[in-house]
Structures are given as C-alpha cells and as structure tokens.
Amino acid sequence: MSQVLRGIGVSPGAASGPVVRLAPPPPDPDPGPSGGVPAQDTARAVGALAEVARLLRARGEAAGGGAEDVLEATAMMAEDPELAARVEALVGEGRTAARAVHEALVEFAESLRAVGGYLGERVADLEDVRMRAVALLTGAPMPGVPTLARPSVLVARDLAPADTAVLDPARVLGFVTELGTPTSHTAILAKQLGIPAVVGCPGAAALADGVTVAVDGSAGEVTVDPPAATLARVAARSATRAVTDADTGPGRTADGLPVALLVNVGTVADARAAATVPSEGVGLFRTEMLYLSRHTPPPVSVQVEAYRAVLDAFAGRKVVIRTLDAGADKPLPFLDQGDEANPALGVRGLRVARRRPELLDDQLAAIAEAAAGREAQAWVMAPMVSTPAEASTFVERARAAGLPTVGAMIEVPAAALHASRLLRHCDFVSLGTNDLAQYCLAADRMQGALADLLDIWQPAPLELIAMTADAGRLANRPVGVCGEAAGDPLMALVLVGLGVTSLSMAPASLPLVRRALATHTVAECQAMAGAAREADDPAAARDAVRQLASPELL
Structure with a gap:
C-alpha cells in the first residue's frame, strides 16, 4: 500500500x-587519549581541514555558477583561524587529531545553531566539513x-x-x-x-x-x-x-496580461549565469554576499564594480537591488552588535542603518554610481521595512543619492497591513514570502518540525499578500514576489490571481512558471486565488487549486 x-x-x-x-557518515572518533606528539597531531588535523577546503574549492570550480560561491564559503569555514586554534587547544588537552577536529566542529556548529537565522542554516555546511575531515584522519570512506x-x-x-x-x-x-x-x-x-x-x-x-x-x-x-x-x-x-524548457518570451497569461518573470541572484557569478536564461531581469539581487566574511565594510569602489557587473549582464533589463540584509541573524564582524536574545526580531535589514547609517549611505552611493550610464534599469529596495516612516526615510535617502526607482520589501505583517501607506512613498514593493510566513505564524524558519506553519499556502500569509496586491492596484504601483513561492507554478497562478504583477525565482523555475501562466487566463487565476483563500489549511488550498488547474500541472 x-x-x-x-x-x-x-x-x-x-x-x-x-x-x-x-x-553513511564516518563513526565518531574514539574519545580516548592520544598518546601522540601534540605538534604532529595538530599539524595532521589542520592539514586535513586544509585538504577539505581544497576539495570543496575543486568541486565548486567544476560546478561553476552559484555553487562555486557556496562551496567557497564552506571552504573558508574549514580554514577559519579560530577553528584551527580550538583544534590545537583540544589536542593539547590530550585529544587525537580526529577527535579534536570532531569536537571543535561540533562546538562551532552548536554555536551557529544557537545564533539561528542565516548562520543557523550553515550548520549543515559545518557538519559536512567535520565528516570529511574525520574521514581523512581515520581512513574511513569519504561520505x-x-x-x-x-x-x-x-x-x-x-x-x-x-x-x-x-x-x-x-x-x-x-x-x-x-x-x-x-x-x-x-x-x-x-x-x-x-x-x-x-x-x-x-x-x-x-x-x-x-x-x-x-x-x-x-x-x-x-x-x-x-x-x-x-x-x-x-x-x-x-x-x-x-x-517548457524551450519556451521563451515575456511572461503573460493566456489572455495576454503581462506578468514579469525575473530571477533571483546573490553574486556576480550567479548573475552572469542567470543572464543567459530567458527572463525580464533580476527581481532580487542579494547584496549581502559582498559583506559576509569581511572584517571591514566593502569599499565603495568594490561595491561599484560588483553592481556594475550585474547591471551589464542584464543590459536592457531591470535589476532590483536589495540593500544589505544583515544584522543579528547574519552577523558581520564589523557591526559589533553584541548578542540578541531573539535575532529574527532584532537589528537586521534596514534597522542596521539606525546604528550604522554610513553603511547604507555608502551602498546607495555605490549603486547610483554603478547605474550611471548603464543600459539596465537599476531599482533599489530595502529589507525589513516595518512602518511607513521607515519607507519614507529610505526613499528620501535613496533619491538623494540619485536613484529614481525606490521600493521596499514586504516581509513584516505590519508592512503588509499598511501597504497602502507604504505605497504613498514607494514606487514599488516586493513580497519576501519566506520571512512573511515566519513572522505571520510565529514559526522559526530553522524549525523543520514547524514546516506546516512555514507553508506559504497557509491562509493567513495569503491574506497578507492579497492585501498588499490590493494596495498596489489602488495606487497603480507594481507588487512583486521574490520569495520561494514565486517558483512554484501552482502558487504562481494564485499570486497572479491575487494581483501580483511580477514573479522572481531561481532560473531553473522559469520555464514551468512561464508555461503555467501561458495556459491559464486571468479569470482562472482569480478563481484559483479565491479557492486558496477559502481553504482552511495548506493541503486543502493546494487540492482546491489543483482541481482548477490544467492537468499538466498536477
């Protein structure tokens, strides 16, 4: 059965x-005493970590694109001087090389898990480093x-x-x-x-x-x-x-309503790879990769070079650049924010500018300089906007820097509830569905046990999206979605039915979403949106929409 x-x-x-x-992963190393020479054991342990870093970089170079950046970040974890120092200390206490690496990385992983947010999601990366290094040191098969x-x-x-x-x-x-x-x-x-x-x-x-x-x-x-x-x-x-992989052209419904189909990128390499995929531009350029793993803020000149490269890759199209989305949940050494009891509700996103306004001003200046004379249209938006006052202040600063098209992310329920007020100041808004679901249902994105609450098909987040889209329609302003929901063909139809005007996603998701839109009318999308909103839970919402969708999407 x-x-x-x-x-x-x-x-x-x-x-x-x-x-x-x-x-399976290699077994945990024996916790018994080493009996070896500490200096030699330390050298072996650090050497194994260096070999793991080399392996990760080689895999990244072979894969290319965003994978190279991801694995480079993991390789840097393996080479962290603090990790090497902790391994040396554990060897000095009598651990074997393998046991010292195991314990040090378990400790580091627990620290990241406690921080949560972006760094909490990197625990799996550290676990991979641990298992590979232990396998090298013990002779176990590489996982x-x-x-x-x-x-x-x-x-x-x-x-x-x-x-x-x-x-x-x-x-x-x-x-x-x-x-x-x-x-x-x-x-x-x-x-x-x-x-x-x-x-x-x-x-x-x-x-x-x-x-x-x-x-x-x-x-x-x-x-x-x-x-x-x-x-x-x-x-x-x-x-x-x-x-559908062969489909190209602008996104539109079967009866001709334009729905811009865009891509999400995080690095220059991502952008160059994504630029070869048929899309109408970038709906989300995550700029924090320029800041992570740095001990000082990136100079304006470094930022200009990166932004210009992304804009040039999408010449003739629009590029929506999100300002720095970092803070307590994505700690940066140079922010020195101290500990927060609940980082997801702390000083992150636009709120960082309250303490460090120069970071935002430098970034806006860099984006404006990079956009000058380029063929791409540079739009800029702020993350974690909560109030109309925050939106107004950000728009004023961005326009003062010379940026004409300025918007805000809708990730906080308060922003969705007051979307009409935000749109008195903003030229557009973009919904970040991952955080919107998290904050709406008080469910930590790191908690797999709460997956049902994190589901964007939940009725409450759908209502917030509908409210935001209604506000955009009344204000005649674009309302996009750049969260994970945009790449689900069924949900894309619901979002368009709610009134969303653009969808931004991973490049691989574009063909299916393009085909889904092309085979359904606006009225059909609106009927699906109505069915999803009337459902009591995510499963019922999906089932109701499936009954109205083309068989090829089921």
Missing part, C-alpha cells in the same frame, strides 16, 4: 524512481553520493552543499532529506540544478534502498510505492517540463 510523507518542497517538478541512500547504476531518487538524513553541487540531473531524478530548510544552501543549489527536491521530511531516512518513490518538489510530498495513477501523473509532468 502506498504511503505519503510530507516535508517542504524546495525545488519544483516531479520525479519517480528507486531510492538510493546516501553513504557522499554513491555511484548510481541507474537514474534514482537520492535519500539522506541530510545532504551537504558539496554533494548537491555535483549531482548529475541525468542520474539523480530527485532527492529527499529528513533535515533541511527552504533557505539552506542545499535547497538553493537544488533549484539551480532543476532537481525536484523535498527537505525536512520526517521518516525519509528510514526509506529502504530500491523502494520506488514519487517526489513532488512543489507540494513537498513523497509517495512511497506510488500507484499507477501517480506514476502516470509524474511522467506527464516530466514530459511537460522537457517541452
């Missing part, structure tokens, strides 16, 4: 095939993806970014993990590769090798021993996807 497991869909599409389990004899669905307790980056979509039909969050590096890479994926799926790690599963990366469902009807539906969706 078939069984349905539910998790978080992080990469749209559907696939079915036999399960292949990820190779990772096994050689696949046939196309399969990869199943694991968790999947490291270093393994995800080198997955072959021709062999890995989809993957399922018991741990993970929608904004982890693994989830981000899955979208870039176009591999259907479900994370945070309880019970996944218990699936046996060889059992057939169907993975729905949009709905977050994994069907074990699927019936023939489910397999046929998956095959039809896969065939549709193969056809």
Whole structure:
C-alpha cells in the first residue's frame, strides 16, 4: 500500500524512481587519549581541514555558477583561524587529531545553531566539513553520493552543499532529506540544478534502498510505492517540463496580461549565469554576499564594480537591488552588535542603518554610481521595512543619492497591513514570502518540525499578500514576489490571481512558471486565488487549486 510523507518542497517538478541512500557518515572518533606528539597531531588535523577546503574549492570550480560561491564559503569555514586554534587547544588537552577536529566542529556548529537565522542554516555546511575531515584522519570512506547504476531518487538524513553541487540531473531524478530548510544552501543549489527536491521530511531516512518513490518538489510530498495513477501523473509532468524548457518570451497569461518573470541572484557569478536564461531581469539581487566574511565594510569602489557587473549582464533589463540584509541573524564582524536574545526580531535589514547609517549611505552611493550610464534599469529596495516612516526615510535617502526607482520589501505583517501607506512613498514593493510566513505564524524558519506553519499556502500569509496586491492596484504601483513561492507554478497562478504583477525565482523555475501562466487566463487565476483563500489549511488550498488547474500541472 502506498504511503505519503510530507516535508517542504524546495525545488519544483516531479520525479519517480528507486531510492538510493546516501553513504553513511564516518563513526565518531574514539574519545580516548592520544598518546601522540601534540605538534604532529595538530599539524595532521589542520592539514586535513586544509585538504577539505581544497576539495570543496575543486568541486565548486567544476560546478561553476552559484555553487562555486557556496562551496567557497564552506571552504573558508574549514580554514577559519579560530577553528584551527580550538583544534590545537583540544589536542593539547590530550585529544587525537580526529577527535579534536570532531569536537571543535561540533562546538562551532552548536554555536551557529544557537545564533539561528542565516548562520543557523550553515550548520549543515559545518557538519559536512567535520565528516570529511574525520574521514581523512581515520581512513574511513569519504561520505557522499554513491555511484548510481541507474537514474534514482537520492535519500539522506541530510545532504551537504558539496554533494548537491555535483549531482548529475541525468542520474539523480530527485532527492529527499529528513533535515533541511527552504533557505539552506542545499535547497538553493537544488533549484539551480532543476532537481525536484523535498527537505525536512520526517521518516525519509528510514526509506529502504530500491523502494520506488514519487517526489513532488512543489507540494513537498513523497509517495512511497506510488500507484499507477501517480506514476502516470509524474511522467506527464516530466514530459511537460522537457517541452517548457524551450519556451521563451515575456511572461503573460493566456489572455495576454503581462506578468514579469525575473530571477533571483546573490553574486556576480550567479548573475552572469542567470543572464543567459530567458527572463525580464533580476527581481532580487542579494547584496549581502559582498559583506559576509569581511572584517571591514566593502569599499565603495568594490561595491561599484560588483553592481556594475550585474547591471551589464542584464543590459536592457531591470535589476532590483536589495540593500544589505544583515544584522543579528547574519552577523558581520564589523557591526559589533553584541548578542540578541531573539535575532529574527532584532537589528537586521534596514534597522542596521539606525546604528550604522554610513553603511547604507555608502551602498546607495555605490549603486547610483554603478547605474550611471548603464543600459539596465537599476531599482533599489530595502529589507525589513516595518512602518511607513521607515519607507519614507529610505526613499528620501535613496533619491538623494540619485536613484529614481525606490521600493521596499514586504516581509513584516505590519508592512503588509499598511501597504497602502507604504505605497504613498514607494514606487514599488516586493513580497519576501519566506520571512512573511515566519513572522505571520510565529514559526522559526530553522524549525523543520514547524514546516506546516512555514507553508506559504497557509491562509493567513495569503491574506497578507492579497492585501498588499490590493494596495498596489489602488495606487497603480507594481507588487512583486521574490520569495520561494514565486517558483512554484501552482502558487504562481494564485499570486497572479491575487494581483501580483511580477514573479522572481531561481532560473531553473522559469520555464514551468512561464508555461503555467501561458495556459491559464486571468479569470482562472482569480478563481484559483479565491479557492486558496477559502481553504482552511495548506493541503486543502493546494487540492482546491489543483482541481482548477490544467492537468499538466498536477
């Protein structure tokens, strides 16, 4: 009998095939005393960490694009001087090289988990470094993806970014993990590769090798021993996807309503890769990658060079640049903000400018200088805007810097409730659905156990999106979505039905969303939006919308 497991869909599409389990991690090293020479053990431990960093960089270079940046960040974790110092101290206390590396990285991971937010989501990256270094030091098999004899669905307790980056979509039909969050590096890479994926799926790690599963990366469902009807539906969706990959052109509904289809990027390398994919521009350029891992703010000249490179890659199109989204949940050494009891509710995003206004002023000046004389249209928006006063102040500062098109992110329920007031000042707004769901339902994005509350199909976040879209329509201002929801073809139809005017997503999601819009009228999208809003829970909302959608999306 078939069984349905539910998790978080992080990469749209559907696939079915036999399960292949990820190779197990190496056993924890013996905690017994070393008996060796401390200096030699320290050298071995640090050498293993350096070798892991080299391996990660090699994989990143082979994968290219955003994967290279992700794995470079993980390699830098392995080379952290504080980590080396802690390993040396543990060796001095009598640990073996392997045990010292194990304990030091467990401690570092616990520290990041306690911080939460962006750094909490990097725990999986540190765990990967730990397992690889321990394997090198103990002679255990290197953890990772096994050689696949046939196309399969990869199943694991968790999947490291270093393994995800080198997955072959021709062999890995989809993957399922018991741990993970929608904004982890693994989830981000899955979208870039176009591999259907479900994370945070309880019970996944218990699936046996060889059992057939169907993975729905949009709905977050994994069907074990699927019936023939489910397999046929998956095959039809896969065939549709193969056809849609060739689709190009501006986004629009079947009856001609324009809906701009844009991409999300985080680095210059991301942008250059995404620029080759048919889109109408960038809906979200995350600028914090310029700031992370720096001990001083990036000079204006460095910022200008990066912004100009992204604008040039999208010449003739628009690029929406989000100002620094950092703070307590993405700690930067030069901010020196101290500890916060609840970083998600602390000094982050635009609020950082209260303490360090020069950071925002320098960034706005750099964006304006980079945009001068370029063919791309540079739009700028601030993250974590909560009040009309904050929106007004940001717009004034941006326009004073010479930027004509200025907006705000709608991530806080207060901003959605007062969207009409924000739009008295802003030229546009963009909905960040990940944080909007988190704050609306008081559910930490790091808590896999709260996946059902983090689901954007929940009625309450949909109401906030509807309120924001209504405000945009009355003010004749664009309202976009740049959160994960935009890349789900079914949800994209609902968003358009609610009145959203642009959708920004991972490049791999564009073809399916473009095709979904092209095969449904505005009236059909509005009917789907109405059905979703009337539902009592996410499952009912999805089911109601599926009944109204074209069969190829089911």
